[in-house]
Amino acid sequence: MVLPSMRLDEKVVVITGAGSGIGKAVAIAAAEAGADCVPCELPGKISDLDDVCWQIENLGQRALPLPLSLPDLDSIDAMVDQASKEMGRIDILVNNAGINIPRDALEVSEEDWDSVMDVNLKGLFFMSQRAARRMMTNGGGKIVNIASQNGVIGYYKRAAYCSSKAGVVNLTRVLALEWADHQINVNTVGPTFILTPLTQSTFDDPVLREDLLSRIPLGRVGQPEDVVGAVVFLASPAADLITGHTLLVDGGWTAV
Numbered sequence: 001m002v003l004p005s006m007r008l009d010e011k012v013v014v015i016t017g018a019g020s021g022i023g024k025a026v027a028i029a030a031a032e033a034g035a036d037c038v039p040c041e042l043p044g045k046i047s048d049l050d051d052v053c054w055q056i057e058n059l060g061q062r063a064l065p066l067p068l069s070l071p072d073l074d075s076i077d078a079m080v081d082q083a084s085k086e087m088g089r090i091d092i093l094v095n096n097a098g099i100n101i102p103r104d105a106l107e108v109s110e111e112d113w114d115s116v117m118d119v120n121l122k123g124l125f126f127m128s129q130r131a132a133r134r135m136m137t138n139g140g141g142k143i144v145n146i147a148s149q150n151g152v153i154g155y156y157k158r159a160a161y162c163s164s165k166a167g168v169v170n171l172t173r174v175l176a177l178e179w180a181d182h183q184i185n186v187n188t189v190g191p192t193f194i195l196t197p198l199t200q201s202t203f204d205d206p207v208l209r210e211d212l213l214s215r216i217p218l219g220r221v222g223q224p225e226d227v228v229g230a231v232v233f234l235a236s237p238a239a240d241l242i243t244g245h246t247l248l249v250d251g252g253w254t255a256v
Contacts, residue, residue, distance in 0.1 A: 004236075004237050004238035004240070005236060005237050005238060006033065006232055006233055006236040006237075006238050007033055007034050007236065007237075008030055008033040008034050008035035008092070008232065008235060008236060009033075009034035009035070010034070011034070011035045011036070011091040011092055011235075012035065012036050012037075012038065012083070012087045012088065012089050012090055012091050012092070013027075013030045013035045013036070013037050013038065013091065013092040013093075013094060013235065014037075014038040014040065014079075014080075014083055014090055014092070014093045014094065014131065015027045015030070015037060015038070015039050015040065015094045015096055016040045016068055016070070016093075016094070016095055016096050016097035016127060017040070017041065017096040017097030017098065018037075018039030018040055018041060018049060018052055018096065019039070019041040019042075019045050019048030019049055019052070020048060020196060020197050020198070021194070021196030021197060021198060021199075021224055022096055022146060022191065022194060022196065022224045022227050022228075023039070023094075023096040023097070023146075024039075024051075024052045024224070025224035025225055025227065025228050026094055026096060026224075026227070026228050026231050026232075027039045027052050027056060028052060028055050028056065028059075028228075029228035029229075029231070029232050030092075030094075030231075030232065030235070031055070031056040031059040031061040031063075032059055033232050033236070034061070035061060035091075035092070036061050036062040036063070036064075036087060037056050037061060037062070037063050037064070038063075038064045038065075038066055038079075038083045038087060038090075039052050039053065039056070039063065039064075039065055039066075040065075040066050040067070040068035040079060040097075041065070041067065041068065042067065042068070042069060043067040043069060046065060046067050049065035050065075052065075053065050062087070064082075064083065064086055064087055066079045066082055066083060067079070068097070070097055070118070070119045070122075070123025070124075070126075070127065071118045071119065071122040071123035071126055073126055076123075076126055076127055076130050077130060080130045080131060080134060084134050089134070089138050090131050090134045090135060090138075090141065091135070091138070091141050091142070092141060092142045092143075092144070092235045093127065093128065093131040093135075093141070093142075093143045093144070094143075094144045094146065094231060094235070095124045095127055095128060095143065095144070095145045095146060095168075096146040097119060097123065097124075098119060098120045098124075098146065098164075099115065099116055099119045099120065100116065100158065100161045101115060101116055101160065101161075102157040102158065102161075103157055103159070103160075104157055105157075105159040108159055108160055112160060113159075113160045116160040116161055116164050117160065117163075117164050117167075120161070120164035120165065120167075120168065121164045121167045121168060121171070124145060124168060124171070125171060128143055128145075128175060128186070131143065132175075132179055132182070132184055135182070135184050136179075136182045136184070139183060140182060140183025140184050140185075141183075141184050141185075142184070142185050142186075142187075142234065142235045142236075142239075143175070143184065143185070143186045143187070144187055144188070144189060144231050144234045144235055145168050145171075145172055145186070145187070145188040145189070146188075146189055146191070146227075146231075147165045147168040147169055147172075147188045147189065147190045147246065148161070148162075148165040148190055148191060149190045149191065149192050149248055149250040149253055149254055150162045150165050150166075150190075151165030151166045151167075151168055151169040151188070151190055151246070152166070152169060152190065152246070152248070152254060153253070153254055165190075168188060169188055169190070169246050172186050172187060172188040172244060172245075172246065173244045176243040176244030176245075177244065180243060185234070185239065185240070185242065185243040186243055186244065187234045187239070187242060187243060187244070187245045187246070187247065188245070188246040188247070189227060189230045189231055189234065189246075189247050189248075189249060190246050190247065190248040190249065190250065191222055191226070191227045191248075191249045191250065192216060192222050192248075192249065192250035192251050192253050193212050193221065193222060194221075194222040194223065194224060194226070194227060195221050195222065195223055195224075196224060203221065209221075215253050215256070216250070216251035216252060216253050217251060217252030217253070217255065217256065218251035218252055219251075220251065222249070222250075222251060226249060227249050230247050230249050234247065
């Protein structure tokens with residue numbers, strides 16, 4: 001039996017929130033696996049994509065940086081249209097963009113709640129919907145959602161965040177069922193706390209850092225590079241029979 005490939009040769013991958021952290025690492029890993037990439041970032045942060053595009057092109061792959069504001073449907077449609085026109089197709093979507101507004105549950109405002117849900121769940125859904133329509137015309141594709149271990153467990157000051165990520169986990173199951181006939185695989189990766197520029201302040205708190213580390217049996221903080229293998233695997237031919245699944249990259253947190 002031949003070992004299935006984890007290569008992404010001749011595929012076009014769209015990655016949201018690709019300016020830093022997990023999104024940036026995923027974009028570079030996809031290029032290393034042979035894919036052309038469409039890294040996306042907020043219009044005001046589009047220059048954050050300069051380095052990731054340089055690295056993608058240095059690997060011999062095409063890079064098309066595009067602005068994207070979630071959950072603005074006009075922005076989503078414009079990005080999908082341009083990506084499809086300039087790259088020819090969309091084969092893989094990695095829904096990485098997300099936000100968190102840490103608050104005690106008693107202090108969460110309606111604005112806080114709506115902001116987190118709008119990006120993490122509503123934006124992810126409509127991004128998937130628009131990309132899936134294009135994939136259906138090309139015979140199928142792969143969607144990989146970046147959720148969180150907090151989609152299956154709770155943690156302090158994350159009422160909105162945990163709710164949004166739990167929504168992503170179950171939405172993944174629904175989309176996997178509905179789009180299976182179109183040969184679109186939909187899966188989720190659920191990382192533990194990962195050290196990125198956006199989470200640096202969390203790890204700068206020594207009490208919080210110690211609490212997090214005490215809950216991770218492998219005993220270390222996650223890095224963006226710890227997540228990319230799971231994403232590339234689920235996007236690759238090696239995962240062709242996997243759909244509706246959430247793969248936790250959590251250092252053993254949820255095994256306790």
